[in-house]
Amino acid sequence: MENITFDDLLDHYFHVKLLRPATQWSYRKVVKSFIKDMKKQPWEVDSQTVLAWRREVLTGQRLEARTWNNKVAHMRAIFNFGINEGVLTHKKNPFNGVVVRAGKKKKKTLTKGQIEAIYLLMQQYYEQEQQLAQSHRRSSKCALYPAWFWMTVLDMLRYTAIRQNQLQHIRVGDVNLEERWVDLRTEGAKNHCEHRVPVIRALYPRLHELVTRSLEAGAELTDPLFDVARFDVRRRKSAMSIYPLRAFFRRLSKDCRFPVSPHRFRHTVATHMMKSPDRNIQAVKRLLGHVSIMSTMEYIDEDVDALREILEQELM
Incomplete structure (x- = not known):
């Protein structure tokens, strides 16, 4: 289908995928930001467009690499769908291979x-x-x-x-x-x-x-x-x-x-409980509803006070 708009592409995508309202909202938000920044419709998007958008997001707007990768994940899914459904004529998804390495940050908690x-x-x-x-x-x-x-x-x-x-x-x-x-x-x-x-x-x-x-x-x-x-x-x-x-x-x-934010409360509870992971790891996993224990392990944070005591004992 030639000259399909993002609105039409999203409507088709949501009709087939039956996504939750919150998930649909996140897709529309990313697409809206792309249109605002690049002022292009799907048939106009190529690899150079995506690279220019990456420069705008990371350098112009100074957003984090994690934010960029999230945008890419949404746009790549939409374009994969459009290409597979035959509504986009792209031979290759222009959003492939454009993620950047994101540093791992500490969970944002409340004191x-x-x-x-x-x-x-x-x-x-x-x-x-x-x-x-x-x-x-x-x-x-x-x-x-x-x-x-x-x-x-x-x-x-x-x-x-x-x-x-x-x-x-x-x-x-x-x-x-x-x-x-x-x-x-x-x-x-x-x-x-x-x-x-x-x-x-x-x-x-x-x-x-x-x-x-x-x-x-x-x-x-x-x-x-x-x-x-x-x-x-x-x-x-x-x-x-x-x-x-x-x-x-x-x-x-x-x-x-x-x-x-709600997630700062979630991170705070999990990080606090995981100060004793040997005792609480399974409880935290159940509380947070994690399927994988690896997701729960991410809440193990270094104890600065304990680290200071070790350094003072060993180095003083």
Whole structure:
């Protein structure tokens, strides 16, 4: 098919592959960035175009090699599909052989002080919100309101290490408060595997409050649990989408003056537990839902304090 647009190619790709909405969004985001940078459609793309884009991404925009390789993976998959389906006339995929070596970085985690700062900030917003409610005044529109709801989100991420997509797919009926566990659905799992995470004592109070309020607001057991629109009349009535979640963490990061994200909580839990890998490696593997133990091993980090003590003993 000559002169097929990226929109048509993506629509065809998604129709055949039946990808998740979040995955479709990631493909569209990469394609959108390519069109913005290079202003070309599929039939115009050749190896020189890709190399020019690589220079723009790595040198012009100064993005990391890992980001570039992620973009390449998406574009290569789309072009492989188009070539195999006969909708692209390329004899060779122009995105083959253009990845770059990415250095291995430490997992991005949150320090104990940063976690305390996050909760202190949210507690301030919670108290302000309570004061306004007592005086029958409505709080200003803010991504951190309702504060009690977002503090529950933080607790869920902090004490279960689940992914953002898993959080969005938890339904009211997936929470068993009596036996204290939460079922994570296949729809939200990166590896398409369902598994169960425990509800520890620190998580229980806010999670219990969220379930109770959700049921009182008329939620069914099959409805999403973490649906902020259920408790904020100013938001559009819809299931918990990625947008309010991103807005929350964007505003939280701005107010805290350091990056905060769902994955930083996940990395923090895993890295902390893997300080004793001999005891915790299987537990962390189950908690994170990893299929391969090698994925879990990546969270073993060097203990700087222990290393300092060894050096002082050996070298002093």
